[in-house]
Amino acid sequence: xxxxxxxxxxxxxxxxxxxLQEKNKPQIKPSGFKVKVGIIxxxxxxxxxxxxxxxxxxxxxxxxxPYLNNGDEIEWVAKDDQGMPEQSIKAxxxxxxxxxxxxxxxxxxxxxxxxxxxxxxxxKIPILTVFASHPDITKYSSFVNQFNFDDKFQASVAALYIxxxxxFEKVAIISQTDNIHLSFLANEFAKQFKSDEGLVTxxxxxxxxTKDYLQILQTIRKKDPELLYLLVSAEHLFKIKLALADLxxxxxxxxxxxxxxxxxxxxxxxxxxxxGTLAIDAYSYDTEFTHLGEQLLEQVNAxxxxxxxxxxxxxxxxxxxALLVKAMNQCDxxxxxxxxxxxxxxxxxxxxxxxxFISFDKNGKAHRxxxxxxLNDGVAEFVVQVY
Numbered sequence: 001x002x003x004x005x006x007x008x009x010x011x012x013x014x015x016x017x018x019x020l021q022e023k024n025k026p027q028i029k030p031s032g033f034k035v036k037v038g039i040i041x042x043x044x045x046x047x048x049x050x051x052x053x054x055x056x057x058x059x060x061x062x063x064x065x066p067y068l069n070n071g072d073e074i075e076w077v078a079k080d081d082q083g084m085p086e087q088s089i090k091a092x093x094x095x096x097x098x099x100x101x102x103x104x105x106x107x108x109x110x111x112x113x114x115x116x117x118x119x120x121x122x123x124k125i126p127i128l129t130v131f132a133s134h135p136d137i138t139k140y141s142s143f144v145n146q147f148n149f150d151d152k153f154q155a156s157v158a159a160l161y162i163x164x165x166x167x168f169e170k171v172a173i174i175s176q177t178d179n180i181h182l183s184f185l186a187n188e189f190a191k192q193f194k195s196d197e198g199l200v201t202x203x204x205x206x207x208x209x210t211k212d213y214l215q216i217l218q219t220i221r222k223k224d225p226e227l228l229y230l231l232v233s234a235e236h237l238f239k240i241k242l243a244l245a246d247l248x249x250x251x252x253x254x255x256x257x258x259x260x261x262x263x264x265x266x267x268x269x270x271x272x273x274x275x276g277t278l279a280i281d282a283y284s285y286d287t288e289f290t291h292l293g294e295q296l297l298e299q300v301n302a303x304x305x306x307x308x309x310x311x312x313x314x315x316x317x318x319x320x321x322a323l324l325v326k327a328m329n330q331c332d333x334x335x336x337x338x339x340x341x342x343x344x345x346x347x348x349x350x351x352x353x354x355x356x357f358i359s360f361d362k363n364g365k366a367h368r369x370x371x372x373x374x375l376n377d378g379v380a381e382f383v384v385q386v387y
Contacts, residue, residue: 031071035328035337038095040088040116041107043080046233049265050258050313051080054107054130057310057317064299065322069329077101081108085115092116096123102337103128103328105320107313110134110181117144126327126342130320131258131313134181138364145345145364147320148257154280154370155185157386158229158254159192161372165384166252168226172202174216174240175231182231185256189229201225206232213243227252234262237277238269254278260373260380261312271378279380283315283355284371286382292322293354308379319353326351356385 039058041051055078067073077099079091088108095101106113106129113132120127120141129137133148162168171193175186190200201223204216217240220228228251230237237259244250253276260279263271285307289297296318300307310318324341327348331340346364350357358368369387373380 028067028069029071030067030073033072034075035068035072036075036077036099036101037324038091038099038101038104039076039078039107040081040091040095040104040112041078042083042109043078045082045084046235047083047109047262049262050109050131051107053261053265053311053313054317054320057314057319058105058321060299060303060305060310060314061296061318061321063303064295065325068325070332074325074328081112083109083112085112088112088116089119092120092123092125092127096125101125103324103341105130105324107131107317109179110137110184111179113137113144114140114180117141120144125338126345128320128324128345130316132181133257134184142364143342145342145360145366147316147323147358147366148282149368149370150365151181151184152188154257155188156192157370157372158185158256158280159189159196159198161384161386162227162229162254163193163196163198166227168198168252170199170201170223170225171227171229172204172220172223172225173200173229173231174204174206176207176233176236177205178207179233182256186229186231189231206236213240214246217243217247217249221247221249225251227254230255230259232259234259234266235268237263238273241273241277250276252276252278254280257281257370258312260375264309264311265313271375274375275377277375278383279373279375281312281371281373281380282368283312284373284380284382284385287355287371287385290352290354290356292352296322296354315354319358322353323348323351323358356387 042048043051081087081091103126110132113129117140120143127144130147133151135150135152137146173186175182177183202220257280327341327344330344346360348360356369371385372383374383
């Protein structure tokens, strides 16, 4: 009994010591200097919700980590590319030549990021792409770094989960071929699903079917697919779900990363319409938070924000800011600061994100887990995590 008491006292003392040590850690003294970092993303137009939620996440994380270790503060210079590749290229040029930024965070989609990547090397500025996931993002430049998981990984997980976990044999695909991210996923998924003895009953381009989803779904239904893999925007997803309700047809539905996050940012349709939808994503509220995740969650609560309103875009924005600060803290001198930041990002190993570790390979591609969520009462509930 005495031994148990002693062990308990030692344990409580250790916990108290660690708490006081953390509480009494000296605060970073502001230096008064600022380092400029650019943001490129859709801050207006159809995809503005993605850009604004990403910036919101960045600002939440900056409240938690306001200064670099040397006391410098990050000053943001945001440029709106409206989700248009030509505007992304123009924004990068302005940020580098006029604003003299040390790094750039891109909140744009794969179309814009790929266009920017093809001219990025001439500027020699590190670019951290937060949402885009097309596998060619890092192909054209040694300064473009992909923070999200890769579409090849996503398509493979989707195919294996549907075939091996759900045990479905027949799937129909509707995708948007004008979106390079979604069209790649459609092709890669079909290849992976067929290689596992699955059957793709139909594959449609939503750009040619939006006039009458009811009619096209009637045609798809005749071949009796067990699941619809919908690689479409949130707006088209709602229209398809409403058409399915008119048909009184309820096949299982799976969507790609970011679709539910975009659905959360719109106000036209109630989210419960999407209940039951399976979604591959980078984030789930139901899995265990890391230490950084717990700190950010406390910051979110302190700012009076509902954590359900953060979404994947906000969560990735928070993680990207924390990673950038870590990379910049490894670069003490101003000489060749952008080169140093780029090298620091690419040498990152087991960075503690919100829900798990993130590492980069020598080509600037992040290796991180993804999750499968299911929407229930407008809330994304965790199903499984894949590494």
